[in-house]
Amino acid sequence: MDFDFSDDQQQLRDAVSRWVDKAYTFERRRAITEAGGFDRTAYGELAELGLTGLCVPGDHGGMDMGPVDAMVVMEELGRGLVMEPLAQTLAASVVLSQYAPADLQAAWLPQMASGEALVVLAHQERKVRYKLNVCEAKAAPSQEGYAITATKNMVPAGDRAQAWLVPAMLDGQMALFLVQAGAAGATAAGHVCQDGSRAANLTLAHTPAQLVTRDGLAALELATDVGVATLCAEAVGVMDKTFALTAEYLNTRKQFGVLISSFQALRHRLADMKMQLELARSMSYYATLKMGAPAAERHLAVARAKVQLGQSMRFVGQQAVQLHGGIGVTDEYIVSHCFKRLTQMEMTLGDTLHHLGVVSEGMQDTAGVFA
Amino acid sequence: MDLAFTPEEQQFREEVRAWVRANLPADIGHKVHNALRLSRDDLQRWAKILGSRGWLGFGWPQQFGGPGWTAVQKHLFEEECALAGAPRIVPFGPVMVAPVIMAFGNAEQHQRFLPGIASGEVWWSQGYSEPGSGSDLASVKTRAERVGDKYIVNGQKTWTTLGQYGEWIFCLVRTNTEVKPQAGISFLLIDMKSPGVTVRPIKLLDGECEVNEVWFDNVEVPAENLIGEENKGWNYAKYLLAHERTNIADVNRAKRELERLKRIAKAEGVWEDVRFRDQIALLEIDIVALEMLVLRVLGAERSGKPSLDLAGLLKIRGSEIQQRYAELMMLAAGPYSLPYIFDAMEAGWQGDAALGLSEFPGGNVANAPLASAYFNMRKTTIYGGSNEVQRNIVAQTVLG
Numbered sequence: 125m126d127f128d129f130s131d132d133q134q135q136l137r138d139a140v141s142r143w144v145d146k147a148y149t150f151e152r153r154r155a156i157t158e159a160g161g162f163d164r165t166a167y168g169e170l171a172e173l174g175l176t177g178l179c180v181p182g183d184h185g186g187m188d189m190g191p192v193d194a195m196v197v198m199e200e201l202g203r204g205l206v207m208e209p210l211a212q213t214l215a216a217s218v219v220l221s222q223y224a225p226a227d228l229q230a231a232w233l234p235q236m237a238s239g240e241a242l243v244v245l246a247h248q249e250r251k252v253r254y255k256l257n258v259c260e261a262k263a264a265p266s267q268e269g270y271a272i273t274a275t276k277n278m279v280p281a282g283d284r285a286q287a288w289l290v291p292a293m294l295d296g297q298m299a300l301f302l303v304q305a306g307a308a309g310a311t312a313a314g315h316v317c318q319d320g321s322r323a324a325n326l327t328l329a330h331t332p333a334q335l336v337t338r339d340g341l342a343a344l345e346l347a348t349d350v351g352v353a354t355l356c357a358e359a360v361g362v363m364d365k366t367f368a369l370t371a372e373y374l375n376t377r378k379q380f381g382v383l384i385s386s387f388q389a390l391r392h393r394l395a396d397m398k399m400q401l402e403l404a405r406s407m408s409y410y411a412t413l414k415m416g417a418p419a420a421e422r423h424l425a426v427a428r429a430k431v432q433l434g435q436s437m438r439f440v441g442q443q444a445v446q447l448h449g450g451i452g453v454t455d456e457y458i459v460s461h462c463f464k465r466l467t468q469m470e471m472t473l474g475d476t477l478h479h480l481g482v483v484s485e486g487m488q489d490t491a492g493v494f495a
Numbered sequence: 496m497d498l499a500f501t502p503e504e505q506q507f508r509e510e511v512r513a514w515v516r517a518n519l520p521a522d523i524g525h526k527v528h529n530a531l532r533l534s535r536d537d538l539q540r541w542a543k544i545l546g547s548r549g550w551l552g553f554g555w556p557q558q559f560g561g562p563g564w565t566a567v568q569k570h571l572f573e574e575e576c577a578l579a580g581a582p583r584i585v586p587f588g589p590v591m592v593a594p595v596i597m598a599f600g601n602a603e604q605h606q607r608f609l610p611g612i613a614s615g616e617v618w619w620s621q622g623y624s625e626p627g628s629g630s631d632l633a634s635v636k637t638r639a640e641r642v643g644d645k646y647i648v649n650g651q652k653t654w655t656t657l658g659q660y661g662e663w664i665f666c667l668v669r670t671n672t673e674v675k676p677q678a679g680i681s682f683l684l685i686d687m688k689s690p691g692v693t694v695r696p697i698k699l700l701d702g703e704c705e706v707n708e709v710w711f712d713n714v715e716v717p718a719e720n721l722i723g724e725e726n727k728g729w730n731y732a733k734y735l736l737a738h739e740r741t742n743i744a745d746v747n748r749a750k751r752e753l754e755r756l757k758r759i760a761k762a763e764g765v766w767e768d769v770r771f772r773d774q775i776a777l778l779e780i781d782i783v784a785l786e787m788l789v790l791r792v793l794g795a796e797r798s799g800k801p802s803l804d805l806a807g808l809l810k811i812r813g814s815e816i817q818q819r820y821a822e823l824m825m826l827a828a829g830p831y832s833l834p835y836i837f838d839a840m841e842a843g844w845q846g847d848a849a850l851g852l853s854e855f856p857g858g859n860v861a862n863a864p865l866a867s868a869y870f871n872m873r874k875t876t877i878y879g880g881s882n883e884v885q886r887n888i889v890a891q892t893v894l895g
C-alpha cells in the first residue's frame with residue numbers, strides 16, 4: 125500500500141504540466157473551440173511529448189507505460205482543460221495491444237504512437253443509453269473481410285480520426301471492429317460540444333471493417349474501463365483547477381468592504397468542495413490501481429469510482445459557479461468552462477445513476493477496498 | 496503506487512485475525528454484531544483480554560511496553576477487531592491520556608499510571624467539556640487553585656462519556672485567569688473517589704445513559720498529579736488531538752455495520768426494492784471512498800511525507816457515514832424499529848408475543864433498538880469538535 129509517485133512519474137507530470145502552462149493557454153483553447161474543437165497541431169505536440177505512445181508496447185514504438193503513468197498525465201491535461209482526446213488514444217492502445225491480431229497491431233499501433241493516426245472508440249448508440257452489452261450495429265462477412273452498418277453518436281473527434289473502434293453484432297454476438305476513415309459508406313458529421321471539444325455522428329453503410337476480436341463485449345468493457353479510469357484522473361485535474369480558482373477568487377473579491385473569504389457560509393461551502401475533491405482523488409486512485417485486477421473486480425471498481433466522481437464533479441462545478449457569482453456564468457471567464465467540462469464528463473461513459481445501478485445490482489455481503 | 500499491503504503486513508493481519516477469533520468472548524461478539532447494550536463488565540473484560548496480550552495500548556511505543564506498531568499495523572489491528580465484532584476500545588485511558596503521560600509526564604507518573612492503563616485495570620474518563628463550553632474548549636472554567644502541595648478543584652465537567660464507571664479522570668482546569676484563555680489551562684489527573692466528586696448520568700434521547708455530569712466541590716488533588724508544567728495544559732490537549740488520526744474516521748466499524756445493514760435489509764424485504772438498495776449502494780461507495788482516504792493518510796505517514804492535511808475531512812465524512820448507516824437500518828425496519836422496549840437491547844431478550852414483537856418480518860427481534868441507534872448517532876457530528884468547527888479548520892488550511 126503506497127500512494128507515492130516514482131521519480132519518473134513525477135518527471136512525467138512536470139513535463140506535461142510545463143506544456144499545459146506554456147502551450148495550452150486559455151486563449152489557445154478558445155481559438156481551438158472556435159475552429160471546431162480539435163486541433164491537430166496541439167495533438168501533435170502531445171505526440172512530441174511521447175504521450176500518444178504512452179500505453180503502446182515498446183516493440184510498436186511506444187513507451188509501454190501503465191495505468192498510474194496514464195493517470196498522472198490525464199490529471200495534468202485535466203488541469204489545463206485540454207480537449208484533444210488523448211484518453212481515447214490510451215484506451216484504444218490498451219485494447220488493440222491486448223485483443224487485435226498481430227497484423228492489425230503492426231498496422232496501427234506505431235502510427236498511433238507517433239501521433240499520425242488518431243483512433244477513437246465509436247460505441248454510443250441512441251437507444252441503449254449507457255449499456256454496453258447491446259447494440260444495433262450489424263456486421264457481416266464480406267469479400268474484403270467484414271462489412272458494418274451502424275449509426276454511432278458522440279464519437280470523440282470522430283470526423284478528425286483516422287480510424288474508429290466499432291462494436292457490432294456478428295453472428296448474434298458482439299464483436300469489435302476497426303473501421304478506417306474514408307472507407308466506402310462511412311460518413312462522419314462533426315460538431316462542437318458543450319465543453320468546447322469536438323464529436324461526430326458516424327454512419328456506416330456496408331462499410332468494410334477489420335475484425336479486432338469476436339470477444340467484443342470484453343474488449344469494449346476493457347476500453348470503457350480504461351476510459352473511465354483516465355476520465356476520473358482528468359476530472360481530478362479539472363477539479364483541482366476549479367477549486368484553486370475558487371479559493372483564489374474568495375481571497376480576492378470584496379463585498380461589503382471585506383474579502384468574501386471572511387464569510388463563514390462561503391468558507392463552509394469551500395470546505396465541502398474540498399471534501400468532494402479529495403473523495404474524488406481517492407476514488408480516481410482506486411480505479412487506476414484496480415486496472416490490473418480481474419475484469420469483474422476492475423469493472424466494479426470503475427463503477428464505484430464513476431459514482432463518486434459524478435457526484436464530485438457536479439458539486440464542485442456547480443458550487444464553483446455559485447461562489448464566483450455573476451462572473452461565474454459568463455463565457456469570458458474560465459470557471460464556466462471548467463463547469464461545462466465537468467458536466468460533460470459526468471455524462472461520458474456512463475453517468476452517476478448508470479454506474480450506481482452497476483454497483484447496486486452486483487452488491488455482495490461484504491464490501492470495502494479490502495473486503 | 497500500489498494498493499496491496501506487503502506480505503509482512505498481510506501476515507500480521509492473519510495473526511491478529513486468528514488471535515481475535517480465538518480470544519473474543521462469543522457473548523460480547525454477539526452483542527456487538529447486533530448492537531445490543533454492552534455492560535461495564537463486557538467492555539472491561541475485553542480490555543483486560545487485550546491487556547494480557549499487550550495490545551490494549553496498541554498505539555504505544557515499545558519503550559512504554561507497547562507493541563511499537565506502524566501506522567499501517569495499527570490500522571490492520573483495528574480493522575480485524577472491528578470486523579470480528581470486538582467492542583471499540585474505550586479510548587480515554589490507552590489512546591488519550593496515556594500518550595500525554597508518556598510525552599509530558601515524569602518518570603514517577605509513568606510508573607504510577609501507565610501499568611494500570613495498559614492492563615485495563617483502571618477505568619479512565621475525560622474531563623474536557625463544561626456546561627457552556629461546547630466546541631470552544633479553551634473556555635474551561637473549572638478552577639484549580641494551588642494551596643501548598645495540593646490543588647483545590649471547583650467546577651463542573653459534562654458530556655463525560657461512561658464517566659459513571661470512571662475511577663480516574665484527566666481534566667483541563669483553569670490555573671490562571673489573568674492571561675488569554677489558552678495560556679491559563681493545566682492538565683490534571685484526578686482520582687474520582689476523592690471526596691467532593693459527584694457523578695450524575697445524563698439520560699440521552701435514546702433512553703441510554705452514556706454521558707455524565709461531573710462536579711468538583713473543593714476536591715483536593717495532590718500537586719504530583721499535575722502533568723507537565725502548570726498553564727501548559729492547552730499544548731498537551733492539542734498534542735492529544737494531533738494524536739487522534741485516522742481512527743477518528745472509524746471506517747472499519749462502518750464496514751462491519753454495512754454488512755449488518757445488508758442483513759437487516761434482506762430480513763425486512765427491502766433488499767429487493769431497487770430504490771432502497773441503491774441507497775445502500777451509495778453508502779457502500781461512500782465507505783470505499785472513506786477507506787481510500789484513510790489509506791492515503793496512512794500511506795503518507797508510512798513514507799514519512801508531511802502528513803496529508805485531511806484529518807478534518809476524515810472526521811466529517813466518518814461521522815456522516817455513521818449517521819447514514821444507522822438511518823438506513825432504521826428505515827429498513829420501518830415501523831418495526833419504533834417500539835421502545837428498554838429490554839430489547841439486552842442480549843437474550845426473546846421478544847414479547849403479547850405485543851407482537853416476536854413476529855417482526857424475518858423473525859428478527861433485534862430490530863427494536865434500530866431507531867434508538869439512529870437517535871444515538873446524532874451525537875457523532877456534534878462531538879469531537881462539531882462538523883461545523885471541522886469545516887472551519889478545513890477552510891482555514893485552504894484560505895488562511
